[in-house]
Amino acid sequence: MEYAYYPGCSLHVMSSEYDVSTRAVLARLGVTLREIPDWFCCGASSAHMTDAVLTDALPAKNLALAVKVNQRIAVPCAACLHRLKKTDHKLKNDDALLKNVNESIKDNYQGNAQIKHPLEIIQDDLKTEELSEKITRPLNNLKVACYYGCLLVRPAEAAIDDAENPERLDRLMNLLGAETINWGFKVECCGAGMTLAHKESIIGLAGRILNDAILNEADCIAVACPMCHTNLDLYQDQMDLKRKVPILYFTELLGLALGLDYNSLEIDKHIVPAKGMLLEKGLV
Amino acid sequence: MPRTGVFVCHCGSNIAGKVDVETVAAKALNFDRVVFSTTYKYMCSQPGQEVIKKAVRDNNLDRIVVAACTPNLHGKTFQRCIKTVGLSPYLSEMASIREHCSWVHTDPDEATGKAIELVRLATAKVRKNVALLPLNIPVTRRALVIGGGIAGIQSALDIAAAGFEAVIVEKEPSVGGRMAQLDKTFPTLDCSACILAPRMVEVATNEKVIIHSYSKIEKITGSVGSFEVQIKKKARYVDLGKCTGCGTCTEKCPVKVDSEFNLRLSTRKAISTPFPQAVPNVPVIDPHHCRYLTLGKCGVCQKVCQAGAVNYEDKDEIIIEKVGAIIAATGYDLFDPKKYGEYGGGRYRDVITGLQFERLINASGPTGGEITRLSDGKTPKTIVFIQCVGSRDEQKGKPYCSKICCMYTAKQTILAKEHIPDVQCYVFYIDIRAGGKNYEEFVKRAQTDYGAVYIRGRVSKLYEQEGQIMVKGMDTLLGEEVEIPADLVVLATAIVPRREARTLAQKIGLSYDQHAFYNEAHPKMAPVENLTLGIYLAGACQAPKDIPDSVAMASAAAAKICGLFSRDFLSIDPIVASVAETCCVGCNTCVAICPFKAISMEIRKDRTGQERQVATVNTSLCQGCGTCLPNCRSRCISLNNWTTDQLYAEVMTI
Amino acid sequence: MKNYLLTEEQIIALFNAAAEHYELYVPVNSENGQVFCWEKTARLDKMVPSNIQPTASIKKFFFPNSEPMFGFKKEKQEIELYQAAASVPRLVLGVHSCDLGSIKVLEALFKDTVDDELFREKRQNTVLVGISCSAKDWACFCSQLEINSRFSQDGDLFITPREEKYILSVTSAKGEDYVNKYLENGETVAGFTPANDLGEEETFTLDFPKIKEVMDSGFELPVWEKFARKCINCGICTFLCPTCHCFDVFDEARRERGARFRCYDSCMFPEFTRMAGGYNPRSAKAARLRQRYLHKYKYFVDNFNLIACSGCGRCIRHCPVNVDVRQNLNILQHSGSEGEDD
Amino acid sequence: MTNIYTPYLAKIKKIIKETHDVKTFQLELVNPESKKKFNYQPGQFAEFSVFGVGESTFCLASTPTRPEVLECSVKKAGKVTSAIHELWEGDTVGIRGPYGNNFPVKQLKGKNLVFVGGGIGLAPLRSLINFVLDNRGDYGNICLVYGARTPGDLVYKKELEDWDKTPDFATHITVDKSAGNWKGTVGFVPVILGEVAPGAENAVAITCGPPIMIKFVVKELSELGFKAADIITTLEMKMKCGLGKCGRCNIGKVYVCKDGPVF
């Protein structure tokens, strides 16, 4: 199984640990990722929020580049995934737009991409039994709050799961042996791209989410998006919380369960340290 | 020798405001066989009709074309009009220059041009019209009532009161319908059972009313005046004649199943009656759960039944009833709120539907009338009601307003307060629709006398936190977000047609709207009739309705039927097919194709004594669809009023 | 009979010379390559092909599939009639002997008792240029009807290829006029003897007098039922046949204007003889097939002393279910003497 | 350019309703030229056009001896006849003809004539009867046996009464099925013909009607002693052109239109 790989700006530097763990886990599971040479920023929220042309041009350019590598594209960042999928959906359904966009990006995208999040790849392309066979270190005793955020589940054309009660991540965590909590903040917004721009948003939004996870006695929060990770991880110091909660990429948890080396997953890059908790649970 | 008169209506300014009616009338005079034309302000009015009558007499007209509104509105009016001057009603045609022209086109010249063309079309057709003789159909003076809810019961009683027989077919083991599930009823707050039970008893004891409970319609054939109904009486396993309704069997039965009647709020036994006042008060065995019927062991109920009424060998039975008219009174279902993920999608036990709430507060309900939380059995102190769940929502539900939820929610806040004096009720609403006698007053009372807090805004999300349901909504009047920790949340779910409404409609040839509510023949002028002759509507199967409306409609439908039954013969339009036997080649094609099985083959002998088979149409079965015509290879079938000649004549004017 | 020896250029020039006054029709492959038929062309640029027989027969030039007979206009109770304009002179190239031979049949019929001007006018207005055919296919049987596929005098002009050049024979006065008018310095040849293919033998010989005898002898032969079993009454044979001439008359009107048309009809169609009341004297398929055969090989002979068939083979070639008139006639000619064989 | 298929225009002068499905039309040719050309004899037929609908064939029911009227009787049966029935007085129609052969009026001179008609088949006979009545001296006794399905289907009722009162003219009217206050004979035409039994001596029988009836009438006549040569029948056939071209009416080698309809 081979995918074109679009890491996106966040995974490039800021959240390189997500990049590392994604590559490691997928390699372990037999999925080959081929990074798209010369990929661009997808424009993130900034583009569609402020410029109608860039909204579709940037994702389209990347899609055009990607399909030259492979029609199947793996996108781990929820924000990038959202942009690429939304644009792709528009292009697939609007020939005139496709023509226009192709002209402006001086490329020829045909609307033939299949864009997937690694979570989908793991759950839909691989057999459950094969996956469970490979688990060497089940996440027993670990209580995980699965957090999906906005962009993985909205809108329908870009979503990877149900908008109100997604369960993909929960299913994976359960498969790995972890207990997942039922909570009301799975799909609440954490502040998205406002990390730097408007800290006030993050403190308020992420704070509520963290609080509910703490209330539900979660050991950690599993995420599948670098933005969510940063928002939940970065400012815990400045929030009014009973305790700090480690935020872990699902790929990191999966990596641990698959027996990958702790250090190779670069978990220590997180601001809120997770090692102590993981040691306690016997996962390191 | 066709001599046609053309009558162009102004319809006030409805037509004349757009279409130059004088030009239309003038142009009409040039059309083939048109000898007279005129215009008038309101052709359908008395003086308008006089204009027509006079013209027919003075000009010796033998057919007329009225260019006015749609034939569906006044076709009959003008038919009747010319009948009074001795012309066959079938020698008239209408050109719809209002609905199909002046109202839908903007440019006056275009509209006038089109009106002329429409008149041309109609004059061409009318030329080929034939003076048909109406068919007289004998009327079987018994009515079938499908559905034994309050609407069905009321209409059966009214029909019986007029001295005719009514046959109720109810799919559940007991009649009563939704009303039997309710506690008290708005706007008077009288107890549902207290007003329903006497009716149920009455209908059970009335010798003119036959109840087939636990039965389904299999098939209906025939048409107005003489329908033949096949009813499947499901095996009840308890003899209706022998059972005394003592209830011992139910008591002793070891199997517990979720109760449908109590909406899964409690359990019932494998042998049970849905509720204590059931009519007939005879239990049924649920064959999917009865141990004897599934595993062959147990047999307790048979052993304990003193009357010897339990019979495990019981079989489904087909009954044939002959009736002259049918009332559909199948009521409604409730929208399943599972679609609303943001309201928990059915995951939160303390989020219930309005109807479940009715069962909760009902003294004979699963909790004996105590309002308790399903999660922990505690008495709620804060109850949030959310209106319009599934209503007025094209995205997840239905676009229409369910009409009664505003009212029953208000009722439920009152009842909640009566049951739990220190309860606080909140109601999230978008608009309050309380149009009815004493309805607005009732809602106001809920707010003033019972302290229900009404918040204008839709709830965005519910989630569980620390044993409570957090209700995240908007008070649009305040312009602020509100978050209410509730102990119990009640969703006023939309009223939707019965799940099987569509299948039933297709079986009996009822027309229905996009939601599967049954269509009235005309929204204002024929609200209780269906387009299919002989079928009437009552209650919530036509649209969301409360009890007073359902009962009013039921009585209206009954009155219509009594009117029909007051005659020995029903005179109907002879729009039926006929075969020109001389050219029929007996190929059988038409026999196979007729959806109403109206065509059969007969042997004819010609003068030389040679035998051959020819098709014949049974005019009381033929509905006049015309499907057989294009299929006849020798084109020897004709359909009255829609003859090939007539349609050709229209097409030829294009 | 005058014969000219002409080069290809000369022939082409001869026909192009008249292009101003005549509509020029040449046999060509139609777009889909399926059908070979006469089509109008502005100019001829190469010699017409000689060996493929057009699918539709020559009759369409005098007796088209559908033609208006006159037009009318209605105004309330009044009617005004008018005639269609006269036809344009036409020159039809590449007509095979069989088709040329068939024209006699139509002429006889349309002239009989009263003269059909619609037919006559078109016939008179058309110059027919025959061409020598040397590629009879499996269905052709013109020779059985004593038609020479290599040469015919039934048209106006006739072309026979000779080495690199062509012999142009003048076979009618109309042809003569044409040549006189448009041929520039053509070289006549003397002593041209047309080729004859009548010697080529078929697998069986049709003895038409014998066939007629059998037909005369009785109406009710069991063979008809047998022949008809295959036939699906599609009518293709009658439409393509150069001698079949039954037509239907009907009105087409659009509001107050209209016209009376005639169009091909076919005795193979059940409705052909059905009367308004429903009675149909030829309701059985066998009766209709018999009508076609009797009409061609008996009635027409009785009435006009002509066989209404030219052996062009179209009915055989194009019949969707392979009804073969030759085989049927063969059976028929033997069934008379030896009784029916099975 | 004109052609043989172009009809003369004619105006409907008068329409007489004979039965529920038969009407008689009195026509007048519009153009005086065509009036001159349209010369017919009893037994001939013409093509009657309703423009925009089509043409249909009808016997001429009037007699050339009364040149002021040209009449056709039309039974409503198909498309064209229905259209004809809808015509008004004053409408213009087309008429083409006369076509076909005619009754051999010369050979019939001096003979007794036996007319046997059924239904609308009386139309061509009426032409000849009136012709004979107008040349009364030339012919012998007349006997008419005429029948229809019901009393309502009898055509030319007024004339039938007149004929009945005419001397040397025996009229026998019958119906297959009685209805209303019918007081006349009931029975099939061939049967009644047998009962009436007109003498075959110096007589010629002329018959027209539905094919079935003709079949039995011919049988009956030969039993009465009529020789084949003394029986004249006229045939109805589906025709289009009337000119022996369209092929429709071809029976054997004959075309009913030009070789018939009188046989």
Next chain:
Amino acid sequence: MSKQFSSENIARLNAEILVKCGVDLKECYQCGKCSAGCSSNWMMDYRPHVIMRLAQLGQRAAILASQAIWVCTGCEICSARCPRGIDVAAVVDSFRQLAVAEDVRYGEHDIPLFHQYFLKETRDHGRVRELPLVANFKIHSEHPLSDFALGPTLLAKGKIKLVDDAKGSGVNDLQELFKLKV
């Protein structure tokens, strides 16, 4: 001050939004579900349903000058839950785009600024380099010194690189798409 309604403004704005994002403003029946779910409602001067209402009434200027359109995080909860199927988030996007295009005085300072520098990074380098983005943004923002302390931690954790030569090679293809005003 009371609002001025005019039928032209109403019609014009309705048409403008319909063209921009396909939303028919008239469909909104003001139930408030969008606002109730909205992540940022607590920071907004106008809640989403009020924006919808203002838009219905042609109050273009008020919306463009609002702070609400900038604090919207683009989470699309509003669109996902609107019973009339209105893509409210797209309407908000449209207003932001209009605000940028028309150079109005924004109702919020930092957020639009951030978007500008973000896109500048994309324009000039194809990809976003954290350090220059942070630096540029912070220098110009209203709170230049906030989170200054986080810097070393981020650097230490490798969350920010001092030198980042990331650059998509086809950058030039895209340049002309950008109409940035930085």
Next chain:
Amino acid sequence: MSEGFTPNLIGFFCQWCSYLGADLAGTNRLCYPANIKIIRIPCTGRIDPQFILRAFLNGADGVLVSGCHPGDCHYTAGNYFARRRMQVFKDLLNFMGFDQERLIMTWISASESKKLVKVVEQFNETITRMGPQKQLVLPTR
């Protein structure tokens, strides 16, 4: 597209659904092109392909047959027969040299007045784009 060409459209509408839909369009004052004439028929099952052929011959540029949704036929099955018939007939039209796009069949219920307007508008657009239908040539003087 031919300039200034207004197609002549004919609708054969079932009396139980589409005709009522057209009535409703009127009641709701919806607006659609005036160049369609609606002929009322008892059921789409009544439609003889000959009517359509006739319509084309007589100058219709497009024919719209509209009936009840599948399963909703007032006569239970007429629309199914019609659908099959139209399918076959379209092939035949093609064979006869008519553009089969000039004939469409749709389902419009009594409540779908908006759909009706859309269908008519679209059809009008298509036919306008296609230009006039070849017409029967009548002889001229």
